[in-house]
Amino acid sequence: MSFLTSIRRYTDALVHPVARRDASAATLHRGFIAPRLLGSLAAMALVPLYLVVRGVPSAWEIALIGCLLVPLALAFYLSRSGRFDAAQMLSTAAALVVVSAAGFFIGATAYGWPVVLAGAVLMTCIAVCVRNAGNLARAAVGRMNHGVPGDVRFADAVPDLITRHTANGDVIVASGAAQAMLHCPAERLAGHGLFDRVHLHDRPHYLRTLQAALQGGDGALEFRLRRDGGASHFLWVEMRCRAVGANGREIIAVLRDISVRKAQEQSVQEARAEAERANAGKSRFLATMSHELRTPLNAIIGFSDMMTNAAIAIDETRRREYARLINESGRHLLSVVNGMLDMSKMDTGNFEIAPEPFVPGPVIAGCCDLLALKAREAGVDLSLRTAAGLPELVADRRALNQILINLISNAIKFTERGGTVTVSATCEDRQLVVAVADNGVGIAEADLPRLGEAFFQARGSYDRRHDGTGLGLSIVKGLVRLHGGNFAVASRLGEGTTVTVTLPLDCEGHRPSAATHVLQRRGPERTNEPIKKSA
Numbered sequence: 001m002s003f004l005t006s007i008r009r010y011t012d013a014l015v016h017p018v019a020r021r022d023a024s025a026a027t028l029h030r031g032f033i034a035p036r037l038l039g040s041l042a043a044m045a046l047v048p049l050y051l052v053v054r055g056v057p058s059a060w061e062i063a064l065i066g067c068l069l070v071p072l073a074l075a076f077y078l079s080r081s082g083r084f085d086a087a088q089m090l091s092t093a094a095a096l097v098v099v100s101a102a103g104f105f106i107g108a109t110a111y112g113w114p115v116v117l118a119g120a121v122l123m124t125c126i127a128v129c130v131r132n133a134g135n136l137a138r139a140a141v142g143r144m145n146h147g148v149p150g151d152v153r154f155a156d157a158v159p160d161l162i163t164r165h166t167a168n169g170d171v172i173v174a175s176g177a178a179q180a181m182l183h184c185p186a187e188r189l190a191g192h193g194l195f196d197r198v199h200l201h202d203r204p205h206y207l208r209t210l211q212a213a214l215q216g217g218d219g220a221l222e223f224r225l226r227r228d229g230g231a232s233h234f235l236w237v238e239m240r241c242r243a244v245g246a247n248g249r250e251i252i253a254v255l256r257d258i259s260v261r262k263a264q265e266q267s268v269q270e271a272r273a274e275a276e277r278a279n280a281g282k283s284r285f286l287a288t289m290s291h292e293l294r295t296p297l298n299a300i301i302g303f304s305d306m307m308t309n310a311a312i313a314i315d316e317t318r319r320r321e322y323a324r325l326i327n328e329s330g331r332h333l334l335s336v337v338n339g340m341l342d343m344s345k346m347d348t349g350n351f352e353i354a355p356e357p358f359v360p361g362p363v364i365a366g367c368c369d370l371l372a373l374k375a376r377e378a379g380v381d382l383s384l385r386t387a388a389g390l391p392e393l394v395a396d397r398r399a400l401n402q403i404l405i406n407l408i409s410n411a412i413k414f415t416e417r418g419g420t421v422t423v424s425a426t427c428e429d430r431q432l433v434v435a436v437a438d439n440g441v442g443i444a445e446a447d448l449p450r451l452g453e454a455f456f457q458a459r460g461s462y463d464r465r466h467d468g469t470g471l472g473l474s475i476v477k478g479l480v481r482l483h484g485g486n487f488a489v490a491s492r493l494g495e496g497t498t499v500t501v502t503l504p505l506d507c508e509g510h511r512p513s514a515a516t517h518v519l520q521r522r523g524p525e526r527t528n529e530p531i532k533k534s535a
Contacts, residue, residue, distance in 0.1 A: 007034070007038070011030050011033055011034045011037065012026075012030065014033050014037075014075070014076075014079040015029045015030060015033070015079065016029060016078070016079060016080070016081070016082030016216070016248065017082075017216035018082045018216050018243045018244075018245075018247075018248030019082055019084070019248070025084070025245075028084055029078060029079075029082075029084060032075070032078055032084065032087060032088065032091075033075040033078060033079060036071035036072065036074060036075045036091070037071075037072060037075045039071055040068055040069060040070075040071045040072035040075075041072070043068040044068055044069075047065055047068070067094070067097075070094045071091065071094075074087055074090055074091050074094065077090070082216075082247060082248045083247050084247060085247065158177070159177055159180065159181075159256075159257070160175075160177060160254050160255060160256045161174065161175055161177040161178055161181050161182070161237075161254070161255040161256075162174070162175040162177070162252070162253070162254050162255075163175070163189065163194060163252075163253045163255070164244075164250060164251070164252055164253075165210060165241075165250065165251040165252075165253060166249075166250060166251075167214060167249045167250070167251075169195060169206075169207060169210050169251075170190075170191050170192065170195075171189050171190050171191060171192075171193060171194045171195075172190070172250070173186070173190070174186040174187075174189040174190070174194070181227070181235075181237075181255070181257055182197065182225065182226075182227050182228060183227055183228040183229060184228045197225050197226040197227075198223060198224070198225060198226075199223060199224035199225070199226070199234055202221075202223035202224055205221055205223060206221060206223055206239075209221040209239065209241065210241060210251055210253075213241040213242050213243050213251050213253075214243050214248065214249070214251065215243075216243065216248070217242075218240065218241075218242050219239070219240065219241040219242065219251075219253075220238070220239070220240050220241075221238070221239050222236060222237070222238050222239075222258065222262075223236075223237065223239065224236055224237075225237045225255070235257055235259045236257070236258045236259045236261075236262040237255045237256060237257055237258060238255070238256045238258045239253050239254070239255045239256075240253070240254050241253035241254070289336075292332075292336050293333065293336065295329075296328075296329035296330070296332045296333050297329070297333070299325055299326065299329040300326050300329045300330060300333075303322040303323075303325055303326050304322075304326060306322060307319060307322055307323075339471040339472075339475060340471065342471075342475050342478075351478070351482065353395075353396035353399050353479070353482050353483070353507075354396050354398075355394050355395055355396055355507055355508055356394070356395075356396070356397060357392050357393070357394050358392065358393060358395075358397055359390060359391075359392055359393070360390055360393045360395075360400065360425065360432055360434075361386050361390045361425070363397060363400055363401060363404070364384065364386060364404060364423065364425050364434065365384060365386070366401075367401060367404040367405050367408060367423075368382060368384045368408065368423055370405065371405065371408050371409060371412065374409070374412055375412050375421065378412055378413075378415070378417065379417030379418055379419075380412050380415050380417070380418075380419050380420065380421055381419070381420045381421070382408070382412065382420075382421045382423070383420065383421070383422050383423070384422075384423045384424075385422065385423070385424040385425075386424065386425040386426075387425065387426045387427060390425060390426075390427055390432070391427055391505060392505070393432055393503065393505055394505065394506040394507055394508060395483055395503060395507050396479075396482075396483070396507075399479045399482070399483070400503075402475065402476075402479060403434075403476050403479050403480065403501060404423075404434070404436075406472040406473070406475060406476050407436040407472075407476060407499050407501070408421065408423060408436055409472070410436075410472055410473070410499075411436050411437075411438040411440065411497070411499075412438075414438065414440040414441050414497070415438045415439065415440030415441075415496075416440060416441070419438060419439050419440055419496075420438065420439055421436065421437070421438045422435075422436075422437045422438075423435070423436050424437070427505075430504065430505050431485075431502050431503060431504055431505065432502070432503045432504075432505060433500065433501075433502050434500070434501045434502075434503075435498055435499070435500045435501075436498070436499050437496065437497070437498040437499075438496050438497055438498075439495065439496035440496055440497065441493070441494065442491050442492050442493040442494050442495050442496055442497055443489070443491040443492075443493065443497055444493045445492075445493070448489060448491060451473055451489050473499075476499075476501070480501055480502075480503065482507075483503050483504070483507040484503075484504050484507050485501060485502050485503040485504060485507075486500075486501070486502040487499075487500075487501055487502075488500045488502075
């Protein structure tokens with residue numbers, strides 16, 4: 001590689017990135033940098049020879065030698081800033097100062113040079129003014145003839161919004177796509193019009209992106225932009241911008257509507273979050289079912305092994321106790337399996353209920369009596385308050401029994417020793433209203449919307465201090481819907497929970513809104529023809 005090639009590559013590397021994009025601007029910058037760089041280096045190389053011939057330099061000579069570095073400094077100034085006009089004027093002014101000082105030091109023979117250089121400075125200023133005036137005139141003609149500068153004349157043919165900005169971000173001109181994208185004329189984006197439409201939280205990023213483009217980078221940003229039609233009508237746009245011109249003091253930006261893509265990304269994120277929740281629910285279900293199945297199975301296998309082992313002598317009292325524990329464990333397993341089967345039937349729309357007329361008071365009292373022993377063992381006071389003369393209810397007796405047992409059992413389970421559980425029943429507007437209230441651990445507000453989902457346990461009240469599959473409330477909710485009733489939960493963490501079930505007095509006159517279920521009637525005064533219901 002030759003010496004000249006090396007010099008040229010080094011000079012090209014010093015050209016400002018903004019000027020490098022424009023061939024004519026790059027040529028001007030190279031023509032300014034190369035002679036000053038080489039001239040300063042050559043002059044500095046002759047300084048040692050001058051000192052040998054001249055001897056110790058005077059203060060004026062040292063100052064003049066220092067002036068040899070000025071062209072080098074100006075070359076690097078242009079390389080860093082890209083401001084060609086300013087560098088050219090500074091160079092001419094520096095030459096005037098140096099020659100004037102030299103003329104003063106040498107004598108009258110050099111007095112003509114300041115006049116020449118002053119004329120050069122004047123001509124340089126005139127040339128800069130003429131060039132800038134020409135640029136302004138061309139821009140004015142472009143605006144008159146085409147409505148946009150030459151850089152964006154083609155913009156009306158594309159859906160993207162193209163804008164030209166000053167160094168401080170003000171819009172000089174915008175393309176006609178503003179009408180389609182923002183529902184406003186392009187003229188309303190001039191000045192601060194576009195900035196005022198940027199979402200408040202995105203404005204700092206917007207300004208930083210424009211500043212990065214001015215410094216030679218390719219700015220890119222996704223942000224929200226207000227569209228005419230309301231303060232909340234924002235669309236997502238992607239902006240790409242870069243500096244233009246020999247001095248790089250203006251910016252061209254292209255804005256593209258990406259609202260559809262953003263909506264798709266949001267849908268993907270929501271689907272991913274839902275899949276992750278489902279996966280977490282599956283993991284919780286497997287862990288819960290493993291516990292619910294293995295515990296009674298271990299008891300059944302353990303006690304039955306002891307009873308069948310001839311080497312172990314078991315008296316009759318112990319044998320009966322072991323048999324009782326095996327029976328209880330088997331019943332628990334059966335209830336778990338039945339709960340899963342009931343949920344499966346409800347999900348597939350095949351759960352059958354058999355309405356019949358009966359008085360609900362004795363059924364409610366019977367459920368409380370059934371769970372009274374469990375409440376006493378837990379140290380919980382269970383009380384019943386029913387209105388006198390509750391009317392006849394047409395519903396599935398077994399389903400009502402299951403609803404009440406699940407609700408009362410849950411209330412006892414999540415109430416600390418010394419707490420109370422109150423069951424009340426009234427009739428309002430031809431509806432049976434049953435409420436089960438406790439002053440137990442309560443439920444967090446964030447968990448309330450998910451109560452009734454299969455296998456969901458409200459943060460386990462947490463931390464798995466209570467056993468259960470999480471199916472109880474799901475079954476209750478499904479049975480209530482099959483009867484055309486309502487299910488509501490009110491709770492505060494640490495204060496207790498109230499679950500209210502409302503059933504129409506005649507469930508046959510109220511059709512649920514989801515999947516179809518078959519209801520079979522019982523009773524001497526009813527027909528046996530199946531009735532299609534939805535839950």
